[in-house]
Structures are given as structure tokens and as C-alpha cells.
Amino acid sequence: MRPKARSLRRQLLAWLLALLIPLLLIGGVTSYFRAYQFANLAYDRSLFRTALALADQVEVVKGKVVVDLPQKALDLLEYDKDDLVYYRLTYPQGNTIAGDANLPLPTVLPNAGKYLYYDATLGEKLVRVVAFSLPLMGTSAQGTALVQVAETKSKRDQLASEIITAMMLPQVLIVLLAVFMVHYGVRRGLASLDTLQHAIEQRSHRDLSSVPIEDSPREVQPLLHSMNKLLQRLKESIAVQQRFTANASHQLRTPLAGLQTQAEMALRENDPVRIRYALEWIQTGTVRLSHLINQLLSLARVEPASGRETNLHTLDLVQIARETTSEWVSAALARQIDLGFESSQLQISISGNALMLREMLSNLLDNAIRYTPSQGKITVAVSVDGKYVKLTVEDNGPGIPLDERERVFERFHRLPESTGDGCGLGLAIVREIALIHQAEVAIADGTDGRGTLVTVRIGLREQLNRPNSASPA
Amino acid sequence: MRILIAEDDPALADGLTHALDQAGYAVDCATNGEQANLMLHDAVYDLAILDIGLPRLDGTEVLRRLRQRGSKTPILVLTARDAIEDRVLGLDLGADDYMTKPFNLVELEARVRALIRRGQLGSNMALMCGSLALDTSARRARCGELTLDISAREIGVLEVLMLRQGKVVNKEQIMEALCTWDEGLGNNAIEVYIHRLRKKLEMSGARIRTIRGLGYLLEEEKANAT
Numbered sequence: 240m241r242p243k244a245r246s247l248r249r250q251l252l253a254w255l256l257a258l259l260i261p262l263l264l265i266g267g268v269t270s271y272f273r274a275y276q277f278a279n280l281a282y283d284r285s286l287f288r289t290a291l292a293l294a295d296q297v298e299v300v301k302g303k304v305v306v307d308l309p310q311k312a313l314d315l316l317e318y319d320k321d322d323l324v325y326y327r328l329t330y331p332q333g334n335t336i337a338g339d340a341n342l343p344l345p346t347v348l349p350n351a352g353k354y355l356y357y358d359a360t361l362g363e364k365l366v367r368v369v370a371f372s373l374p375l376m377g378t379s380a381q382g383t384a385l386v387q388v389a390e391t392k393s394k395r396d397q398l399a400s401e402i403i404t405a406m407m408l409p410q411v412l413i414v415l416l417a418v419f420m421v422h423y424g425v426r427r428g429l430a431s432l433d434t435l436q437h438a439i440e441q442r443s444h445r446d447l448s449s450v451p452i453e454d455s456p457r458e459v460q461p462l463l464h465s466m467n468k469l470l471q472r473l474k475e476s477i478a479v480q481q482r483f484t485a486n487a488s489h490q491l492r493t494p495l496a497g498l499q500t501q502a503e504m505a506l507r508e509n510d511p512v513r514i515r516y517a518l519e520w521i522q523t524g525t526v527r528l529s530h531l532i533n534q535l536l537s538l539a540r541v542e543p544a545s546g547r548e549t550n551l552h553t554l555d556l557v558q559i560a561r562e563t564t565s566e567w568v569s570a571a572l573a574r575q576i577d578l579g580f581e582s583s584q585l586q587i588s589i590s591g592n593a594l595m596l597r598e599m600l601s602n603l604l605d606n607a608i609r610y611t612p613s614q615g616k617i618t619v620a621v622s623v624d625g626k627y628v629k630l631t632v633e634d635n636g637p638g639i640p641l642d643e644r645e646r647v648f649e650r651f652h653r654l655p656e657s658t659g660d661g662c663g664l665g666l667a668i669v670r671e672i673a674l675i676h677q678a679e680v681a682i683a684d685g686t687d688g689r690g691t692l693v694t695v696r697i698g699l700r701e702q703l704n705r706p707n708s709a710s711p712a
Numbered sequence: 713m714r715i716l717i718a719e720d721d722p723a724l725a726d727g728l729t730h731a732l733d734q735a736g737y738a739v740d741c742a743t744n745g746e747q748a749n750l751m752l753h754d755a756v757y758d759l760a761i762l763d764i765g766l767p768r769l770d771g772t773e774v775l776r777r778l779r780q781r782g783s784k785t786p787i788l789v790l791t792a793r794d795a796i797e798d799r800v801l802g803l804d805l806g807a808d809d810y811m812t813k814p815f816n817l818v819e820l821e822a823r824v825r826a827l828i829r830r831g832q833l834g835s836n837m838a839l840m841c842g843s844l845a846l847d848t849s850a851r852r853a854r855c856g857e858l859t860l861d862i863s864a865r866e867i868g869v870l871e872v873l874m875l876r877q878g879k880v881v882n883k884e885q886i887m888e889a890l891c892t893w894d895e896g897l898g899n900n901a902i903e904v905y906i907h908r909l910r911k912k913l914e915m916s917g918a919r920i921r922t923i924r925g926l927g928y929l930l931e932e933e934k935a936n937a938t
Contacts, residue, residue, distance in 0.1 A: 529814040565880035565926050572921070572931070579924020618924070 248425040274402035278395040290371045290388040299378035304330040322390040330384035345370045447474040486651040494528045534664040541671040564619045567604045575613045581620040588700045599672040602665040603632040611636035627696045635690035644682040714738045716760040718748035745769025764791040779806040786827040839874040842917025842932045855916040873930035882927035
């Protein structure tokens with residue numbers, strides 16, 4: 240047993256989040272880089288313009304590079320509402336003419352007239368730097384002067400974070416929305432099940448009508464279909480049961496009424512002949528009634544609804560059939576019927592319940608003896624037929640009409656022109672026992688189209704079956 | 713012949729008493745287990761018919777105490793329950809036969825006769841079938857006053873058949889009874905014995921029937937039987 244039933248909602252969420260969260264993370268990382276790229280794109284230009292403005296102020300006086308920056312220009316240069324701006328003018332290499340000497344130089348110097356951007360650290364601050372190689376050709380100086388302008392990254396950080404927020408917010412919202420939708424969707428989807436549950440809870444145990452399935456989600460409909468089929472079968476089996484009870488009470492009360500009437504008649508009579516006549520009726524009625532009660536009880540015993548465990552063991556069908564047939568010999572002789580037994584094997588192993596198999600054969604023999612006329616012949620035979628064992632009871636009695644051969648297995652069903660005093664339960668018992676043994680029962684014509692041949696086909700137990708070496712007596 | 717009936721249902725007890733009384737037995741009746749136990753203790757019966765569901769003391773308990781005392785009185789157990797366990801328990805405790813209620817009176821009478829006969833087998837009682845009588849200790853068969861000329865092996869076969877009169881006796885059972893004489897007796901030998909016996913029993917009122925595929929059955933020949 241599972242410790243806890245799996246929640247559909249939790250499973251869906253788990254799957255969804257397992258997919259969405261990595262996507263969100265990847266999105267976050269790429270957004271971060273993209274945002275910084277955009278922020279740099281936006282601000283690098285103005286940084287470069289500042290560098291150009293600074294370069295404009297560079298003059299060469301007698302081979303010396305000077306920069307004249309009035310305080311106002313410096314203030315302007317260094318003024319920025321968000322960031323601190325630094326500059327450095329270097330000429331020749333490494334020699335700071337003006338500005339902040341701590342501003343790191345680029346690792347590779349740009350060619351004359353070219354510029355490049357890079358990130359650096361100034362003191363403890365992260366800065367963005369533009370380095371511009373100012374060509375000094377046509378002047379008294381030679382080579383290039385390096386103009387660097389740097390600014391801290393507040394603006395850029397702010398822009399980047401704005402971009403990230405703008406990019407990530409919808410994504411986070413989508414995830415949250417998805418979680419909500421799954422939650423809500425599942426609840427909504429299962430809401431019809433809740434309604435169904437209420438409807439079923441409030442049903443009476445007698446109400447076995449089908450559960451409405453049209454309003455249910457398509458995924459649940461197969462389940463409801465099976466449930467409805469089960470309800471249908473239950474309804475049928477209860478109907479069978481009720482019919483059986485109605486039949487049984489009729490079948491039990493009728494002979495009792497007969498007994499009571501005959502007994503009352505006998506008490507009223509003074510004529511010994513008439514009393515004897517009534518008593519004979521009472522005796523016949525009692526015998527029939529006790530046969531009926533015995534049959535009802537054995538049917539109840541073998542019915543699946545009896546709830547009894549049926550133990551199946553390996554047993555020898557030849558022995559069971561031989562012994563059971565022997566028990567019926569006197570009954571057959573009393574009616575001058577020739578009852579015999581045949582077996583192709585000395586022993587045939589099957590898996591079954593000995594008591595039930597005896598009961599089954601007894602019922603078949605009881606029927607055969609009841610309905611076979613005097614001087615008739617009944618033969619019980621056991622043989623192996625491929626993977627099956629055939630147990631047959633054949634008689635040369637009146638036979639069973641073709642259209643009755645299925646109905647005779649119904650409880651209390653008797654042939655319309657039945658002359659015997661059976662109660663109509665024998666073959667029902669036979670069928671129940673056959674079902675327990677996963678065996679088939681079939682009724683056919685006897686040899687030469689006369690009489691009845693009842694065949695029970697039982698699965699063979701895979702074992703060595705000894706062939707019958709001894710000749711039958 | 714004295715029979716004890718231990719049965720608490722008055723109608724059934726009365727019916728049984730009358731029937732067995734008419735058949736010539738001396739019948740005593742106990743209506744509960746304690747009474748039955750005392751009566752079986754104080755008197756010697758040729759047979760006791762014991763209901764399993766007796767008040768005060770259960771029938772199985774009466775039976776158990778009886779066998780504990782070493783009594784060999786034949787016991788016919790009556791039971792309304794047909795659970796197989798009950799039957800097995802009864803037979804295990806030493807019942808000689810059982811019948812399930814309701815039963816046929818004729819059959820009960822037949823079983824009573826058989827049990828009494830079996831109970832007296834040790835005391836030189838002859839087995840009877842029609843006018844045929846078999847003295848099991850002297851190993852002689854008579855038809856009326858005429859002693860039949862039957863061999864020892866044939867007597868053996870006849871004894872098995874007479875002990876199970878009216879029931880099917882298969883070849884294995886006959887072979888078992890004869891194995892003191894012959895080792896590995898063939899099927900044909902039995903057929904030969906049966907054939908000879910049939911001839912010798914022709915006028916005895918006893919008849920051996922062949923039951924197809926099952927064996928043989930000894931029965932009293934009915935006057936109207938063909």
C-alpha cells in the first residue's frame with residue numbers, strides 16, 4: 240500500500256515547475272547580460288563624446304602636450320547627476336599630464352585615432368572607461384596622446400536593472416499565473432467529480448441506476464463507464480437473486496400447503512383407506528420437500544455469493560467418478576436401469592474440489608435416473624481430450640429438446656412436459672460447480688440421436704496420467 | 713435385539729420407536745445426552761441411534777465417553793447438519809455409520825439391520841442373502857438346509873460380496889480379500905470365480921450382478937425381477 244494517495248494537482252504542479260523554473264533561470268541570466276549590453280550601448284557614446292571634448296582641449300606647445308581646462312570646463316566635464324567622472328591624459332606613454340593618474344590604462348592601446356571601451360576598477364569603484372588615441376601628427380609632438388574618460392556605473396546599473404525588471408517581470412508573472420491556473424484548472428476540472436461524489440453519497444443503497452457521465456471530464460468517463468457496467472451487473476445479479484427468492488418461496492410453500500391440506504384431511508377422515516391415501520400423499524410431499532431443501536442448501540453452498548473459500552486440490556477424477564457412480568448403482572437398479580462406468584485412463588489428475596465434483600456428478604446421475612425410463616441405460620465416462628478431461632453422463636431416455644438445452648441450467652426451470660419429480664435446481668448446481676472449476680457443461684444428443692449426453696470439460700492438470708492397462712470389468 | 717434411540721425431537725423419536733418396535737426390536741428412548749449417556753452406561757445395547765444435536769450433552773460427547781469406556785456397541789449417528797466436518801468427526805470418534813436428516817425410514821431400517829449384523833459378526837453370526845447363509849467362521853455356505861459345494865477362494869469372494877450386500881464391490885476389493893491365497897491374481901481369475909459362484913447360487917435367491925465398469929453387486933433376487 241502507498242502511504243499517501245498521489246495528488247493530481249501536486250503532480251501537475253511539480254511537472255510544470257520542473258519545466259518553468261530552469262527556463263526562468265536561463266532567461267534571468269541571459270537578460271542580465273543583454274541588459275548590461277544595452278546599458279553600455281546607450282551610455283558609451285556619451286562617454287566617448289566627453290573624451291572627444293577633452294581631446295579638443297589638447298594642444299601642443301613647442302613639442303609639449305598641454306591641456307587647458309578652465310575650472311568651468313572641468314566642472315562641466317566632471318558634472319553628472321548620477322555618476323562620478325574621471326579623466327586622464329597621458330603623453331608620452333605612462334606620463335600623466337592631467338587627470339587621475341590612478342585610472343588604469345587599457346591592456347592594449349588603440350591605434351591612432353581609434354578608441355576602445357573597457358571595464359576597470361578605480362580605487363574600490365567599478366568604472367567604465369573609454370580610451371581614445373589622439374593623433375598628434377602635424378604638430379611639433381609625435382605619436383599619440385591617450386585620452387581616457389571613466390565614469391562609475393550607477394546609471395548603467397540602473398538602466399540594466401530597469402531592463403532586467405522589464406524583461407523578467409512578465410516571465411515571473413507567467414510562472415505564477417501557470418501555478419495558479421493549474422491549481423484552479425484542476426479544481427475546476429475535478430469540481431464535476433465533487434458533484435458526482437455528493438450525488439453518489441446521497442444515493443440510497445437500492446438505487447443502482449447509472450451515474451450520469453455526460454457532465455464529467457472526458458478523462459474520467461471511462462472510469463464512470465466501468466462503474467456503470469458494474470452497477471448494471473450488480474442490478475442484474477440482484478434481480479436474479481430476487482427472482483430466485485420469489486421462486487424458492489413459491490416452491491417451498493406449495494408442497495407445504497399440500498402437506499397441511501392432506502394432514503387436515505386425514506384427521507377429518509374415519510375411513511382407513513382414505514386416511515392411508517392422504518398419508519401416502521404426505522409421504523410423497525415430504526420426500527419432495529426434503530429433496531428441494533437439500534438442493535437449495537447445496538446451491539447456496541456452491542454459489543460464489545456464499546462467500547466460502549473453495550479449496551482446489553489435485554485429485555483423481557477417475558476415482559471420484561467411479562466412487563460416485565457406484566453410490567448410485569442401487570438407485571439405478573431399483574428402477575431397473577443399467578448404470579455403468581467407463582474410463583480410458585486408470586487415473587486423471589485435475590485441480591478441483593472433491594466434494595463439489597461428487598455433488599456435480601450426483602446431480603447429473605440423479606437427473607439421468609429420474610428421467611430415464613425403466614430398462615434404460617446410463618453410462619458415466621471419463622476420458623482425456625487434448626488439454627481437457629471429459630466427464631460425460633449419457634442416457635437413452637427421452638432427451639432434451641434443442642431449444643431447452645440452455646434454459647435447463649436456469650434455476651427452477653423444468654422441461655414443459657417433465658414427468659419426474661425433480662425441483663429444477665440440479666443442473667443449476669452443476670453449472671455453479673462447473674464455473675468454480677472453470678469447466679464447461681454442454682448438453683447434446685446421445686448416441687444415434689437418442690437420449691441425452693451431458694459433457695463436462697475440465698482443464699487437465701499437467702501431469703502424467705496413467706493409461707488404463709487393465710480391462711474394465 | 714435391544715436398541716437405544718437418543719433423539720430430542722418427539723415426533724422423530726416416536727416415529728423411530730414405532731418403526732423399530734414393529735420390526736421386532738426392543739427399543740428404549742432417551743431425550744437428552746445425559747440420559748443417553750447413563751443408559752448406555754447401565755445397559756448393554758445391540759445398537760444405539762444417536763442424534764448429534766442433543767440437549768445437555770452433545771451426541772459427539774456421548775459417543776466419545778462410550779468409546780472411552782471401551783464399549784463396542786454399534787452407533788448410528790443422525791445429523792441435521794451436513795457439514796462434512798461433522799460427519800468426519802462422528803466417524804473419527806467411533807460412529808459406525810451416519811445418516812443426514814431427513815432420511816428415508818426404509819433406508820434407516822436397512823442400515824440398522826446391517827449394523828446389528830456387523831456387530832454380531834464376531835459372534836458366529838451367519839451372513840444372509842435370500843435363502844443363502846454364509847457361516848464366516850466355519851467358512852461354509854448353505855442354501856436352506858443344503859450345504860453348497862464352494863471352494864475356499866469362492867467363499868472369500870462371496871464373503872466380500874455378502875458383507876457389502878446391495879453395494880458395488882470392485883475388483884480391487886475382491887483381490888484384496890483373496891490376497892492371502894494368491895499373489896498377483898489376474899482379472900480373469902476373478903471373472904472365473906464369479907462365473908462359478910453364479911452357477912452355484914442359481915437357486916439360492918441371491919444374485920450377483922455385473923455392474924459395467926465398476927464391479928459386482930450381490931442382491932436378493934426379487935420374485936418379480938426379470
